[in-house]
Amino acid sequence: MTHDIHIVGGGLAGSEAAWQLAEAGFRVRLSEMRGSGERTPAHQTDHLAELVCSNSFRSDDAESNAVGLLHQEMRALGSLIMRQADAHRVPAGSALAVDRDGYSAGVTAALADHPNVTLVRERVDTLPDGPAILATGPLTAPALATAIGGATGAEALAFFDALAPIVHFDTIDMDIAWKASRWDKGEADYINCPMTKDEYLAFHAGLIAGEKTEFKEWEKDTPYFEGCMPIEVMAGRGIDTLRYGPMKPVGLDDPRTGRWPYAVVQLRQDNAQGTLWNIVGFQTKLKHAEQVRLFRTIPALRDAEFARLGGLHRNTFIRAPELLDSTLRLRTRPNLRFAGQITGCEGYIESAAVGLMAGRFAAAELSGATLAPPPVETALGALLNHITGAAVAETYQPMNVNFGLMPPIEGRTKKADRKRMYTDRARTAFAAWVSPPPPAADRAGISYGMPASA
Structure with missing residues (x-):
């Protein structure tokens, strides 16, 4: 093999997963069908992480908004999507909106130039046999969607965007x-x-x-x-x-x-x-x-x-609570992870966040370590818990990150104070989760929050 892991799909989730793995020192094959003569009904360019709807990543307020808190957590973990969004920001009040062409061109260049990333313009129709992350998004090509359906044993759900x-x-x-x-x-x-x-x-x-x-x-x-x-x-x-x-x-x-x-x-x-x-x-x-x-x-x-x-x-997505474990692996084929909107998260930044987590889980596994899922009190952990554990599979629906996905604040508090209490609690939990890993010689069997570069 010329790569350690195969990522299928170069949207926000696949791009972020590729970056996290590449930065951790692993060789990534990133397959994107756009640019190979293939198109989707929504995309207009061959750029990675193209924004097909709004150019807004929504609120950047990390003090009283769950989306802004998610932004903050992703920045702390070296997110490529957030780095390029910040670099190509346009005025939008308290929201984070971007120049969509400059942003996606920046993501594409960063990954194309990374020595650990091989970007291949190809359509993938079958499931990879080795370690892989499927981040094909809501417009998964029919042949691969059929292969996913065969592996999951469950009928995919769909909604319109x-x-x-x-x-x-x-x-x-x-x-x-x-x-x-x-x-x-x-x-x-x-x-x-x-x-x-x-x-x-x-x-x-x-x-x-x-x-x-x-x-x-x-x-x-x-x-x-x-x-x-x-x-x-x-x-x-x-x-x-x-x-x-x-x-x-x-x-x-x-x-x-x-x-x-x-x-x-x-x-x-x-x-x-x-x-x-x-x-x-x-x-x-x-x-x-x-x-x-x-x-x-x-x-x-x-x-x-x-x-x-x-x-x-x-848009198509799987019944993630039924099919995926707590690290986004397919239960029936644990060499495969899913990331992005195909898991049933909703929103640009949520898709990128799930890609970030999938990349980090995979990096930890490839290095022989164990990465504990982020605490449910954090924005990342709340989103992951909705996808893999909290929802009832039969009624599972796409969800943006929000404070309602986190454990409630105990006791009676004012509404304005409650939001700040959520974010304060989240930052404390996040800081504990990302505590530095032990030295390489002492890693075996130890769970920690931030996998070191291989």
């Missing part, structure tokens, strides 16, 4: 729109497009009546993930659902009137140059022509030109 449109900045009418953050907190990082009541009601009606993409027969009865709900599906839940969701006007004073609009469409910067902005929360399965027609009824977007229109693709 939707893409939001991206608008060219110079086609937004800034005489109508304005830049601001809600309640004027932080920098004015969002473009706000106001709508009157009549404009909103007409837009709502257009969403309901608009022509949508038809489901294929095998896609019917597949549930949406709640955190990425198409806007027309949200609209169908009630006339004011959008005004309490992505079109909420609260805390946004229109400088032309001094008052909150009836509804607001928000756009967030999508690249470093500020030339592209994505419409926040506007994931959709409307047909492309219908999207252009309807979104141009938003006054500030009446002349909008779109760099990308919204779309919809099917």
